[in-house]
Amino acid sequence: MAVAAAFRASDAEASPDYKPSMSASxxxxxxxxxxxxxxxxxxxxxxxxxLGLIVLLPLxxxxxxxxxxxxxxxxxxxxxxxxxxxLQVSFGLAFGAALINMVFGAIVVWVLVRYxxxxxxxxxxxxxxxxxxxTAVAGIALTSLYAENGWVGSLLAPLGIQVSFTPLGILVxxxxxxxxxxxxxxxxxxxxxxxxxxxxxxxxxxxxxxxxVRVVLPxxxxxxxxxxxxxxxxxxxxxxxxxxxxxxxxxxxxxxxxLIVIRLEEFRYADATAIATVxxxxxxxxxxxxxxxQRWAELRGSKHG
Amino acid sequence: xxxxxxxxxxxxxxxxxxxxxxxxxxxHTHAAHRGRPxxxxxxxxxxxxxxIALAFxxxxxxxxxxxxxxxxxxxxxQAYVAALVSPDALAAIQLTxxxxxxxxxxxxxxxxxxxxxxxxxxxxxxxLLITLIDLPFSVSPVVAxxxxxxxxxxxxxxxxxxxxxxxxxxxxxxxxxxxTIFVTFPFVARELIPLMQEQGTAEEEAAISLGASGxxxxxxxxxxxxxxxxxxxxxxxxxxxMGEFGAVSVVSGHVRGLTNTMPLHIEILYNEYQFVASFAxxxxxxxxxxxxxxxxxxxxxxxxxxxx
Numbered sequence: 001m002a003v004a005a006a007f008r009a010s011d012a013e014a015s016p017d018y019k020p021s022m023s024a025s026x027x028x029x030x031x032x033x034x035x036x037x038x039x040x041x042x043x044x045x046x047x048x049x050x051l052g053l054i055v056l057l058p059l060x061x062x063x064x065x066x067x068x069x070x071x072x073x074x075x076x077x078x079x080x081x082x083x084x085x086x087l088q089v090s091f092g093l094a095f096g097a098a099l100i101n102m103v104f105g106a107i108v109v110w111v112l113v114r115y116x117x118x119x120x121x122x123x124x125x126x127x128x129x130x131x132x133x134x135t136a137v138a139g140i141a142l143t144s145l146y147a148e149n150g151w152v153g154s155l156l157a158p159l160g161i162q163v164s165f166t167p168l169g170i171l172v173x174x175x176x177x178x179x180x181x182x183x184x185x186x187x188x189x190x191x192x193x194x195x196x197x198x199x200x201x202x203x204x205x206x207x208x209x210x211x212x213v214r215v216v217l218p219x220x221x222x223x224x225x226x227x228x229x230x231x232x233x234x235x236x237x238x239x240x241x242x243x244x245x246x247x248x249x250x251x252x253x254x255x256x257x258x259l260i261v262i263r264l265e266e267f268r269y270a271d272a273t274a275i276a277t278v279x280x281x282x283x284x285x286x287x288x289x290x291x292x293x294q295r296w297a298e299l300r301g302s303k304h305g
Numbered sequence: 306x307x308x309x310x311x312x313x314x315x316x317x318x319x320x321x322x323x324x325x326x327x328x329x330x331x332x333h334t335h336a337a338h339r340g341r342p343x344x345x346x347x348x349x350x351x352x353x354x355x356x357i358a359l360a361f362x363x364x365x366x367x368x369x370x371x372x373x374x375x376x377x378x379x380x381x382x383q384a385y386v387a388a389l390v391s392p393d394a395l396a397a398i399q400l401t402x403x404x405x406x407x408x409x410x411x412x413x414x415x416x417x418x419x420x421x422x423x424x425x426x427x428x429x430x431x432x433l434l435i436t437l438i439d440l441p442f443s444v445s446p447v448v449a450x451x452x453x454x455x456x457x458x459x460x461x462x463x464x465x466x467x468x469x470x471x472x473x474x475x476x477x478x479x480x481x482x483x484x485t486i487f488v489t490f491p492f493v494a495r496e497l498i499p500l501m502q503e504q505g506t507a508e509e510e511a512a513i514s515l516g517a518s519g520x521x522x523x524x525x526x527x528x529x530x531x532x533x534x535x536x537x538x539x540x541x542x543x544x545x546x547m548g549e550f551g552a553v554s555v556v557s558g559h560v561r562g563l564t565n566t567m568p569l570h571i572e573i574l575y576n577e578y579q580f581v582a583s584f585a586x587x588x589x590x591x592x593x594x595x596x597x598x599x600x601x602x603x604x605x606x607x608x609x610x611x612x613x
Binding site: 035037038040047054055056059061062064104110123126127129130132134135136137141142145150151179208233234236237240258261264267272273279284286287 | 361364415428440441443451454460547549550595602
């Protein structure tokens, strides 16, 4: 409520000189398609300015700082044993977690969309918890739960499985973080899928397995891959939930974002910057791949719809 | 085709269990020579899959959530309340609220402005602009914090100017706010843009051609159309702003009672083995997450009803 009030107040102040500037700027800009709706110049100008100040300028600071390093120095930092290990841990475990999430996420989606059981709505709502629960809270909760004296950890300890303070702990945190990305990407696609296609396949002699593999899977595959990529992208850069449970042993359970923080605390800005650049370029590439996948998924969806 | 015609009355509803036996019987009679049920998996498979799904969600999402409250109340109400009213905890709560209000208002205004320009007009480079707005989602929170240190820190690009004017951004409130705005940047905009694109411009054009000003068109036509989506975006933005850890941790400097937000306070308490106090503060944020999700469920219900 306070937010809405503040918004109205700030707008009332701005309103006197709002109109003239709007019409003046919209008549000057001609590269957009004509429209009677006002405010194009003003809103696009504000959007670009704010985007530039908050996102693009700070991100370019990273590249400016990196370009101050010589190429040899950059390569030396990035290929140092500890850095390579950290990158390996971050990317490797993120990949593993995204893969596990894709498989189990698919099962969760299948059960939520196709089956009925008591408490289904609650389970469905729970899926969103990782989106809303702060990562630090998730981190300490998972650590306690999977520690040797925790509810789950105490069951695993007799089997010789230690989760908290090992790479396995990192995997658990990344599973928590990534699951909703897979479920929420695939769920609407499966829900929209016409079950008559499966009936048709069955009536034409397909077994249930064949119908699932040849009819259902191709339809949800782009969404599954998108969910996988989203979960992977999120997991690669994850920090808060991981550092509590990881144990943070250099070379074993130290993730790349943590190494950036450590280098920063040691005032080794060049090291922090170089590692961050690798991470940022990786996330750019992932973003491009995700965009492609989403477009593919939309095409697939429209073909079937 | 024939086989399809012969099996009418298939339940179209997803996983309607009451409809299953009849569907199974019907398909058996028609596909008997193939010996396969048509619509779903055998009962045993269904039970196994359901158990796997429930176990996975329970193990990795349900139990952690329960753990937060269990650990917070382990030593009873008094210890819980004592942890929350300690001066450091109160300072952290206050700072978190201040940061969240500023970031949410900033992103609310930005989201509305960006959505107006993107959804109501056609111009080249639009999809690139949308991608750039989404960019902060895929940047590691630690990198998000680092870029502001590189700009405003003691070795940063603007260090000389900031020193000359005696302005402190890193290890102070402005840095925390900037980092939080960065990580929550897309939340409101990405809720509004698709909805406003879908709604098109016909209603606004009608209002304008009837003589309404741009502002009154916005407040009387556009805003009522997107109010639930806007509220939804604000809720998610707020949850993330209050809970942001990585980015804020890099720029805050961890000064107790001054630059510690709630998530940072949780970390410090946890590292000092004050588990009950740590989980007590954590339970507040977990409660916020639960309230956010309940509100989200209600809002989605409202949105679906308005669609009808």
